[in-house]
Amino acid sequence: MKLTRRMTVAAFAAFLAAGSAIPAYAADLIAIITPSHDNPFFKAEAVGAEAKAKELGYETLVLVHDDDANKQSQLVDTAIGRGAKAIILDNAGSEASIAAVQKAKDAGVPSFLIDREINATGVAVSQIVSNNYQGAQLGAEEFVRVMGESGNYVELLGRESDLNAGIRSKGYHDVIDEYPEMKMVAQQSANWSQTEAYSKMETILQANPDIKGVISGNDTMAMGAIAALQAAGRKDVIVVGFDGSNDVRDSIKSGGIKATVLQPAYAQAQMAVQQAHEYITAGKKPAEEKQLMDCVLIISENADQLETFALTN
Amino acid sequence: MPSTRGASVIVLVGMMALAGCKIIKTPTAQEAAQSATGGFDPDRMVAEIWDSKVVSYLDKKAGPFSEVASLSASNLEAAGAKYGHKEKQGSAPWTFVARLSGTIVKAETKSRSAYVEVDADGDGKPDARVQIGPAIRGTAIRDSLDFVNFNEFKNQIEWAQYGKAFNTHVNGLVLEKLSRDQLVGKKLDAVGAYPEPAKGQLPLFVPAQLTVGG
Numbered sequence: 052m053k054l055t056r057r058m059t060v061a062a063f064a065a066f067l068a069a070g071s072a073i074p075a076y077a078a079d080l081i082a083i084i085t086p087s088h089d090n091p092f093f094k095a096e097a098v099g100a101e102a103k104a105k106e107l108g109y110e111t112l113v114l115v116h117d118d119d120a121n122k123q124s125q126l127v128d129t130a131i132g133r134g135a136k137a138i139i140l141d142n143a144g145s146e147a148s149i150a151a152v153q154k155a156k157d158a159g160v161p162s163f164l165i166d167r168e169i170n171a172t173g174v175a176v177s178q179i180v181s182n183n184y185q186g187a188q189l190g191a192e193e194f195v196r197v198m199g200e201s202g203n204y205v206e207l208l209g210r211e212s213d214l215n216a217g218i219r220s221k222g223y224h225d226v227i228d229e230y231p232e233m234k235m236v237a238q239q240s241a242n243w244s245q246t247e248a249y250s251k252m253e254t255i256l257q258a259n260p261d262i263k264g265v266i267s268g269n270d271t272m273a274m275g276a277i278a279a280l281q282a283a284g285r286k287d288v289i290v291v292g293f294d295g296s297n298d299v300r301d302s303i304k305s306g307g308i309k310a311t312v313l314q315p316a317y318a319q320a321q322m323a324v325q326q327a328h329e330y331i332t333a334g335k336k337p338a339e340e341k342q343l344m345d346c347v348l349i350i351s352e353n354a355d356q357l358e359t360f361a362l363t364n
Numbered sequence: 365m366p367s368t369r370g371a372s373v374i375v376l377v378g379m380m381a382l383a384g385c386k387i388i389k390t391p392t393a394q395e396a397a398q399s400a401t402g403g404f405d406p407d408r409m410v411a412e413i414w415d416s417k418v419v420s421y422l423d424k425k426a427g428p429f430s431e432v433a434s435l436s437a438s439n440l441e442a443a444g445a446k447y448g449h450k451e452k453q454g455s456a457p458w459t460f461v462a463r464l465s466g467t468i469v470k471a472e473t474k475s476r477s478a479y480v481e482v483d484a485d486g487d488g489k490p491d492a493r494v495q496i497g498p499a500i501r502g503t504a505i506r507d508s509l510d511f512v513n514f515n516e517f518k519n520q521i522e523w524a525q526y527g528k529a530f531n532t533h534v535n536g537l538v539l540e541k542l543s544r545d546q547l548v549g550k551k552l553d554a555v556g557a558y559p560e561p562a563k564g565q566l567p568l569f570v571p572a573q574l575t576v577g578g
Binding site: 145185214221229343345 | 451452453454455456457475476477498499501502503513514515518519520521523524525527528
């Protein structure tokens with residue numbers, strides 16, 4: 052019995068050794084894990100990362116975790132099992148994802164985070180994130196300006212487990228709350244979702260017909276909100292989003308949504324792959340793990356320059 | 365019985381009044397930060413380094429505004445290295461430290477984000493927009509310092525609270541005392557910071573020291 056058991060352990064160890072040998076001949080796989088591509092923002096990240104990885108000669112494994120930390124954990128296992136040399140990750144929660152990134156690190160697979168941070172350093176190699184606070188302040192300043200520094204407004208929040216939802220809300224309020232005539236009459240989460248924002252907006256509008264503006268934590272919710280407002284014949288309500296999607300760009304150009312804030316998603320993803328490449332080939336880490344990318348305000352004057360989460364000149 | 369009832373009404377009114385006080389009282393940034401992050405106190409952190417480190421750093425780093433502006437126009441990196449700071453990674457712009465002297469040519473004091481525009485070279489046209497609060501845009505003071513770093517903070521939220529704490533400090537120390545009457549035509553002297561402005565826009569200057577007079 053004891054012998055059998057020992058043999059099983061030995062066999063298992065051999066299997067493990069074989070497993071860890073896989074990277075030797077699959078040396079060029081990069082896993083790209085993001086939330087669902089239903090949101091064009093995450094799709095742009097995946098496309099940007101994949102394009103850069105291919106350009107540098109890597110194979111790619113593109114996966115989505117649908118903001119489910121358990122699924123993310125399984126996908127990280129998949130990436131490790133497939134012998135990925137690096138993981139480009141837009142994670143599923145700033146606390147819940149620490150374990151998954153640690154697991155990858157323990158298995159010798161470095162992670163390069165984009166878009167969302169985790170509440171830990173020294174686990175991922177890079178965390179390249181938009182300066183959400185700076186961006187939110189830009190959006191809020193424009194919102195306050197268009198509102199004439201006064202009036203009732205609604206705030207649509209993102210998914211609570213996502214740090215970016217909190218930081219954008221904080222950026223908004225650090226600006227808006229300086230104006231005593233600006234009154235928030237409702238604040239609800241629509242979990243980054245367009246359909247959820249549509250139904251929440253319908254309900255909020257019934258209870259608060261006297262609203263003058265809606266500030267939204269992202270563009271998909273802003274699209275949901277403006278659709279509900281337009282369906283209710285409320286074209287007067289000012290809507291401001293966050294992300295810089297082509298949908299919102301088109302809405303701005305046709306006089307719908309007033310402003311959004313561009314996060315350089317495409318460039319961010321490409322930068323992460325570049326840093327992964329330098330780490331894989333030369334063992335070189337970036338000078339700082341946490342890296343902030345500044346956001347840009349998009350209004351009707353510069354909306355034309357926006358294409359797939361990047362500004363053209 | 366009636367007297368008991370009267371008394372309880374008074375007690376109730378008293379309680380309501382007390383409850384009212386509680387609701388009206390907005391938590392300070394310090395309290396909010398402490399409850400949100402368990403002991404993290406950016407206002408105290410800023411207050412602790414302001415006199416000992418921030419003031420002397422800005423004083424030493426600052427160049428005359430005209431020099432900083434002309435060098436940054438001709439050679440941004442050189443101007444940044446000499447008079448500015450930015451994070452090593454990421455895409456934040458340079459934040460410059462400058463000593464600004466000039467005449468106020470325009471004042472916007474109705475907005476909560478009030479400002480004055482200053483002519484520094486005597487041509488009658490504004491060269492910089494100086495924020496005079498109480499709402500201060502951006503995080504220029506924090507971003508100008510080479511001894512504070514995002515990587516030493518738990519996340520963006522704490523980093524943002526820290527940036528805001530500098531603005532709050534400047535407000536209490538400098539800006540709240542500033543008289544808002546008839547600013548145009550007066551002379552202004554300031555030491556402060558501003559991020560590299562977007563094309564065609566005036567530098568948005570946040571003062572750390574400010575005198576207006578004459």
